[in-house]
Amino acid sequence: MEIRSTTEQDRDAFADTVYAAFARFPESPDALFSALEMERGVLAVAPDGRPVGTAAAYSFELTLPGEILVPVAGVTAVGVLPSHRRRGVLNAMMRHQLADVRARGEVLSVLLASEAGIYRRFGYGPATYTERLTVSRHQAAFAPPRAGGAAASGSIEVLRRADCGDVLEDVYDRYRRARPGALSRPHRWWAGGAGQPPVSVAPRYVAVHRDDDGVADGYASYAVDAGTLTVDETITADDAVATALARFALDHDLVTRVVFKHCPPGHPLRWQFADFRAGQAEDETDWLWVRLLDIPRALTARGWEADGELVLDVEDPFLDERGSYLLTVRDRKAECIATDRNPIFRWT
Ligand SMILES: CC(C)(COP(=O)(O)OP(=O)(O)OC[C@H]1O[C@@H](n2cnc3c(N)ncnc32)[C@H](O)[C@@H]1OP(=O)(O)O)[C@@H](O)C(=O)NCCC(=O)NCCS
Incomplete structure (x- = not known):
């Protein structure tokens, strides 16, 4: 089995192989694959010359605690044809990819896992949850705001997502820079107008919130089906705007339930209702998985x-590495050096 990096010429064969691995047909291949950086792709090629496995990585920025932005590899399009599974193809592609990520100087690699059982052996672990x-x-009346709790002023405009990619891109970019755990999104995801992973590429309406000066400062993308309004994501760096967008969704006529997807656990919305039981938190699960490639630099x-x-x-069994590190934080500035002191934490 040959494992090699891809080039622009491989784009079609790469996309065909990923779709076959997931047994899916392309709904809108441009939206999903147009932003792939083909020089970062990995292809596994069988001895007969047929591609049988794929992996790729976006060059993202991740926001770390302290609102610090670092370049990271965003692993995506991982698949092996059902006819070639459990023979070590993924193992070999992960090895190839991690070497490439390191060579690029990125200290972290991140991904969203289709199944929780796959990536731990390659050194990934869950870092954020959703x-x-x-x-x-009809149960979701808001409790009166506490004295001093500011309600958002401004206005909400309903647009189609395909028509307002530039507005959403700008709001998202300000949001993600202030939100630890958030990733940048490639311009082409927005420019495609069809939406962006991980949010469905299906058509959506968007409630865009604007401040008193008309500047967009938040949005919620949504669709209504059979009496349920589903909000794919609410994006804003302003809590009062988040509440205004939730009120918008809950005021929608001909709807009995509102489902807010992709909320951080312990989302404050329920505490704003007069009746806490109006909201049910469900399906808590891991979201962003992270793999460190340079411990001192990452910490x-x-x-x-x-x-x-x-x-x-x-201990890093996949890359066959091991090290002890002393992390010291003084005045909130960290230093991390190799040490032979006894560990307080054992971390494998
Ligand atoms: C997940 C997938 C890429 C694995 O490819 P593969 O070539 O069969 O994997 P490998 O043979 O290299 O297996 C590597 C190890 O992972 C384990 N593994 C592979 N897939 C697994 C899964 N779905 N759940 C748990 N363990 C898994 C193997 O048992 C093996 O373990 P070992 O090293 O202890 O022997 C492949 O099954 C696939 O394409 N699935 C559908 C698409 C998908 O889910 N992609 C991931 C997107 S995040």
Whole structure:
């Protein structure tokens, strides 16, 4: 089995192989694959010359605690044809890809896992979590705001997602820079107008919130089906705007339930209702998985909230590496060096 990096010439064969691995047919291949950086793709090619496995990576920016942005590899399009599974193809592609990510100087690789059992052996672990909030619309009266709790002023405009990619891109970019765990999104996802992964590429309406000066400062993309309004994602860096967008969704006529997808666990919306039971949190699950490739650089890049000292013993069986590190945080600035001190944490 040959494992090699791809070029622009491989784009069609690459897309065909991923779709076959997932047993799906392309709905809108441009939206999903037009932003792929083909020089970052990996193809597994069988001895007869047929491609049988794929992996790719986007060059994303990830926001770390402290609102620090770092370049990361965003692993995607991982698939092996059903006819060639469990023979080590993925293992070999992961090895090839991690070497490439390291060579590019990226200290972290991230992904969304289709199944939780796949990626731990390659050194990935869950770093953020998500849940869905289902709200019974007629039960969901808001409690009176506390004194001093500012309601958002401004206005909401309903647009079609395909018509307002530039507005959404701008709102998203401001949001993700302020939100640890958020990733940048390639311009082509927005320019395609069809939506962007991980949010469905199906058509959506978007409630765009604007401040008193008319500047867009938040949006919620949604669709209504059989009495349920589903909000794919609410994007804003302003809590009062998030509440205004939730009120918009809950005020929608001909709807009995509102489902808010992709909420961080413990989302504050339920605490704003007069009746806490109006909302049900469901399907809490892992979201972004992270793999460190350079421990000292990764731990010193991020911000820290408290001073202290930790000795970490890190075993990396997949890359056959091991090291002990002393992490020291003083005045919220971190230093991380190799040490022979005994570990406080054992981390494998
Ligand atoms: C997941 C997938 C890429 C694995 O490819 P593969 O070539 O069969 O994997 P490998 O043979 O290299 O297996 C590597 C290891 O992972 C394990 N593994 C593979 N797929 C697994 C799964 N779905 N769940 C749990 N373990 C899995 C193997 O048992 C093997 O373990 P070992 O190293 O202890 O022997 C392939 O099954 C696939 O294409 N699935 C459908 C698409 C998909 O889910 N892609 C992932 C998107 S995030």
